[in-house]
Amino acid sequence: MLNLCRFSRAIGLIILSLLHCAPVAAAKLKLDWPCQRTVISRSATTMPPYSFFNAQQELTGYRIEFMQQIFGRLGCKLEILTDSPWKRSLMLLESGDIDVLMNASKSAEREVYALFSNAYEQERVALYVKAGQQQLHSTIRSLQDIAARGLNVGVIRGNYYGEQFATIQKQRDLSKHVIEAIDKPALYFLLLKDRVQLYLDYYPNGVLALRDENLDKKIVLHPMPPLVIGQVHFMFSRQSVSPAFVRRFDQELLRMQQDGSVLKLQQKYQLLP
Template sequence: MNNYRLLSVVVLCVVVTGCKPAATGSQAAPVAAAEPAPAAVSCQLKVGYESWEPYQFRGYDEQANGLDIDIVNAVAKAMPCELVFSYGNWQQLLNQFRQGELDVLLGASKTAAREEFALFSDPYRNEQFRLFVRKTDADKFSFDSVAQMVAAKHKVGVVSDYYYGEQVSALYADEQMRGQFVESAMSEQNLALLLDEQVDAMLEDSFVGTALLRRKGLTDEISEHQLTLPESPIYVMFSKQKVTPEQVGVFNQQLLQLKQSGQYQQLVGKYQG
């Protein structure tokens, strides 16, 4: 029995390992250095974006482009985090965000209502809305505020679910004033309403409106009005269902480093002038 057991052990050693004694001392074979494992992406975020040039838009290559896209890409790369972009209009994107189908929205204003379902980054840029009117009507509107304009029964085009600040929100909440605001799904539709004289003015971010008129070849027909709304900070909005406060904290740290390194200003410079 002992001889049989010993023979079995010998056979097993030959089959499995060869039972070759390990080399020692100067005979030891060099051990190859292990290849460093590639850095794993620690998260993946689905980002909604809309047609809002120069901040975010879908380019000729069907890819996400714009200042907001460049900034969030740079920050995500440093986190690191993989981004998957999804295109739509703001109302669609906001609904998908509330339902947990999107993790991130860009170019967002912070409101108490949105804080119920979203986390916000540190502000990463400012924006300022202003009126755009038909050039033939520019001299007719000497109003100092949107309140004066809608009180005079003029129609103003706005984008659904955009936040234009406290003044416009208060006017929209007033049932007597709400009918003076005409909602559209996107800025291009407001522009069409303005050209068709279905509204008397449209509210749009100054840079977005200028880019839109240039792209559509309408700089001779539509112009900026002197009436502007107060400048406000803009944030990246994260879904409370999908993103943790710790991840937002990491995003903020990398956003600060982006600004301190000078890379942020380089990205902004691409869209100035």
């Protein structure tokens, strides 16, 4: 007669043996200096002149070339994933699935999971309205004025628009007037269909994007001057990148600023206001 206890133990030993022998996925190697693996980033593909596909269907643009140049100078291979929304990209960076994002604002919330390079550009936001409605909303002189008048304002989900706007978003009676879009085309739709009366976007890239989408006659800048909300940085995942690598990155970033490489890229893509 079969001894069930002995049989069960035998089966258990076989299962444990199989588990022990099964291949285990290797943990992602933490990026250190010098580069010992490919750097993984992410970019949109529909934001000319920052990132877009050219006639040869090659991903290019100011931010693409910037990343290619600086990581090339560091001796690193670079892989750029495409078209996950910005908020999703932040989640991927937080988990360490991607290593770096460009054009990121520094905030206390992000510093929990990210390391930041030195700043390389000022960040500004501006208001945009339908053409012909500039004077209709000309009394708006601040972001607080928008909320006080009960106007709906569009934003892209996950984007940072400065401390003043972040405060507005936290106030329940005002936050209901903030309408989130997943990307720029959705933002344009909200405005042109009168779901929002204004929207916030960065400057000057918001203007350049409208020009490239042939919408610059339908959507225009609001008279309120663009607001400086801080500086932008490269943002690195604490999960997948070492602080030593970021320090070495900053050295190369400074060299690119000093030798005119950044200015040449800005001129090539007509980014200077």
